[in-house]
Amino acid sequence: MYSLSDFDFDLPQELIAQMPLPERSASRLLEVDGDRRADRSFADVVDLLAPGDLLVFNNTRVLKARFFGAKDSGGKVEVLVERVLDTRHVLAQVRASKSPRAGSRIRLADAFEVTVGERAGEFYTLQFPSDVFDLIDAHGRLPLPPYIEHAADDFDEKRYQTVYAKEPGAVAAPTAGLHFDQALLDRLQDKGVRFAYVTLHVGAGTFQPVRTENLAEHKMHSEWYTMPPETVEAVRAAHAAGRHVVAVGTTSMRALESASQSGTLAAGSADTTLFITPGYTFKTVDRMITNFHLPKSTLLMLVSAFAGYRQIRAAYAHAIEKRYRFFSYGDAMLLTKNTQC
Known part of the structure; x- marks a missing residue:
């Protein structure tokens, strides 16, 4: 049984990205599949996905909250x-x-x-x-994360928003999606990768660390999500064809898994307080794209549950050694579900 201290790590302050790169898709990408790691550029995601794979994006739009x-x-x-x-x-x-x-x-x-x-x-x-x-x-003013030290300006208002943002309601961006520009999306579509969308309005609680050593005592913040029927059908079609369902970000992951609690993915809208920790059995998602997360955060626990606790610890140590950029404006990982967890 894991406790809070198992999800702590030391991060050099200079690795916390304060500004996004000039080009969205120019970020680095750490591929993690079990114990295998590979250093790549984010644009390589086109080569790492197969025709018929399904990318599920969170189309929430950040408010000037x-x-x-x-x-x-x-x-x-x-x-x-x-x-x-x-x-x-x-x-x-x-x-x-x-x-x-x-x-x-x-x-x-x-x-x-x-x-x-x-x-x-x-x-x-x-x-x-x-x-x-x-x-x-x-x-209103754009609410940048607390670890970003400058006030939001016009550049942030553009870059702290995904290019496919549509439904207003979030107070924080679904940051894994910030790496996609329209040119990259076009390349993925040309390859035959399919797209689907969910809406989960990210709350400020996403930045709050867990404060109880016993994880069972943590009360997860509530977030509202919508799972459209067409996304449910796209997921079923991808799995029926033997293709991967790839969650773009922990928010898409939480929406997909929250809507799968009956055992199969179901359309609808609801509040979710789903708290995913190691030992959780994933029901819908096969791979995920995600940024590097805060120590002691629920998001770090989620990715540890998905890719393996030991594997994520090793991946984060590797990322620090190789000077990856962390958090909302930082680099990304492509994770494959670890079925041995």
Whole structure:
């Protein structure tokens, strides 16, 4: 049985990528298949996939979800939208010297006021005066991960978004998808690789480390996903043809596996709190593309469950030795499911 300390590692600060590369597909790619590792470039993914393989992308779109403002008392406030509930209401983190009262008002971006509703765990319900998406797009700021040390600029607004982003609702990017540009997608399609899409709106909890040594005590953050019927059919067709289903990122993985808990992949929409740790039996995904993840994170536990704990430890040690770039703007891995786990 693994514990939290089993997923810790030392990472040199200079390996945390602070900016994306000028070209999306110019990242490095570490291929991991059991104990075999190969250093490649990300564009090599075309050669590593076969005609009929299915890439499953998360088409969520990152919101400009961060706001700075002031309470009606004058106190400064920082708001991070976690989830859009409907066209007028959101769940949000509210950072202030004193917790806001239900019914009080907060002025955001010196542009509009929201009304504070009831508290829901660590979040507050906020009522917007008009369409949530319009106000977020017009006045919000892109919420870069906490380990990126510069404020988001116009370049980040373009690059911290996949080229196929469609459904607004995430507060963090599905970063494995950031490596794909349109030219690479065209090359994959020309080869006969098939594409399908899920939507999982990534929450800020994706950056939170696990804080309990006993993993069974960890409460996974909740995220909303949608599994379209056409994606279910594409997965079934790929497997029927003996081809691989390849999750692009841990978010696509979580959506696919969450929708497979009955034993077979099913269409629909739901909240997921699925916490994947070593010992989990994967039901749908055969391979995955993913970035390098934070120590003690649920994402590191997920990839360890998929590719093998020992194999991931060795791969991360190799990546550090070879100076791969880590986290959201960093390099990637192509992992094959380890059936010996």
